Amino acid sequence: MNGTDSPDPSNASETAPGPEPRAPHHPVTEGSQASFGTYRRNPVSFVRRGTRLQGRRQTAWDEYSGSWAVDVPRHVADTSVHPDYVFDAEATFGRKAPLIVEIGSGLGEAVTHAAAEHPEWDFLAVEVYTPGLANTLMKIVSGGLTNVRVVQANAPEVLENMLPAGSVHQVWVFFPDPWHKAKHHKRRLIQPAFAEQVAQALEPGGLWRIATDWSNYAVHAREVLDGSPDFQNVHDGERAGSESPLTQVWASGVETVVGGAPVREGRAPVSTTHTGPNEGVDEVGGWAPRFEGRTLTSFERKALEAGRLVFELTGKKKS
Template sequence: MSETPESPQPAPSPRPVTPGSQASFGTYGGRPVSFVRRGTRLQGRRQAAWDEHSDRWAVDVPRHVANTSVHPEYVFDAEEEFGRKAPLIVEIGSGLGDAVCHAAEQNPDTDFLAVEVYTPGLANTLIKINSRGLTNVRVVEANAPEVLASMLPASSVTELWVFFPDPWHKSRHHKRRLIQPAFAELAARALKPGGIFRIATDWSNYAVHVREVMAGATDFENLHEGERSGPDSPLTQVWESGVESVVGGAPVKEGRAPVSTEHTGPNEGVDDVGGWAPRFDGRILTSFENKAHEAGRLIFDLSYRRR
């Protein structure tokens, strides 16, 4: 006896995309996001740390569209999460957790949220949280623009940190850079009036890009407007030294611009704009930053206040 074939079921309607969150950054099925999704596999002590500590220190985020997205109806309650009312510092792209855990150790009266999409990095952060006995750090595996757009309440963040984001050297990839006008708007939404936005990069082209983006962000003022210009500018020093014509110790191929600066090469003149902050002394010197120093690159710090 043959069975009557079932009628085909209609395809489910696509899930809506949260306005102002995933649009404009990278891609979820063609829609832009803020990052490149790297390895998520955990092994050994990282897996053990995740199994043992994620329930306590990792924020359980309801998802939307993808496994690093944040459901638009979810709102993070820092006072409930930490059991107290305290200043909140958010680090975007917390990596292995060195900076955020050091800062949390040094500032026990402040709460910290580490935002990262690299699961092994978050597992490393959990290891540091546990080994140091920290109670004022939480981690979240999530797409940063969505964290700023809807997960964090408006005007709830005291400081926002973005240290050494992916520079996306090639011109055609500049649109993938995290710091863009739309991101500055989201940062302004999350920060309290008077809140501080700190950024650091070891690549001059990205530093100039950030300075230009933030100069057009009317919600922010540069805390060091006009400072460290001319001969004192790290940008002038990079141009004069030609250090970025050598990347990782390997000379740039003849006839090609330095990967770090595209069409900006050595001896470009003098940076008369300035606006560079001194090195933020609250940022621990990580192995990543040390590698930049060892390669002879300079660090560009920028600091902005939310109006």
């Protein structure tokens, strides 16, 4: 996930409490604060590292965003969703079909591949990174896809404000920013409050699919899923012990290297210094098998080439 160019609020909890940040000369309503690095007083999960479009991406945005990007009314930030706006999927796609929402769609590899494989489903790609959205538009057009739309917006606002309750068939969160440092864990997208928002958007029995290539975030996501009263872990207890990818990661020591590069002498590994003790064997399990509907993206391929493993979870909304 990426974010705004506004000041980074990630160290806010390390200082004395102060008033909630406000932008000068602009009214602020609860639920539309992403421009200040927060949403409902919680830090947003993204930092927008660049929004400039050039070349083919600029051309794609100019030519195709009017047709394939959802025109969301804003209130303050260019990634916010006005609290009064409701997305009408049936009117947008011209039909009634199961809606799949991918949060953090990146360059659009996963969502456009899935849309081509499942023309009977409709897809909404949620992303804040403009070049990624432009890249997705190119893939939509080159693939002749009619069942994908993109939206540039803060994910919690999409789930809570924009999507009608019970309107989504599946929510996908693949490889969200892990925010390794302990002081940044509050910025992770997957939190108990986010689980509530996912559950609100999903239909009864709808699925929440999660994938990450970092054990720290995997353990965190499993705790959030298992602690949610709204979900049941579809694979509760499965792939525990020696079959657990967590056990395999602990045994291999692969996360003592970051992106394939050795950790500098005297420095703790970025990925494992905040995971807690290495328990040797993961007796909990709960990991899903690889989701066949997720294509192997360039991002995932790099993680696998570095020797990391992918952890997957599937939550089913309780009826």
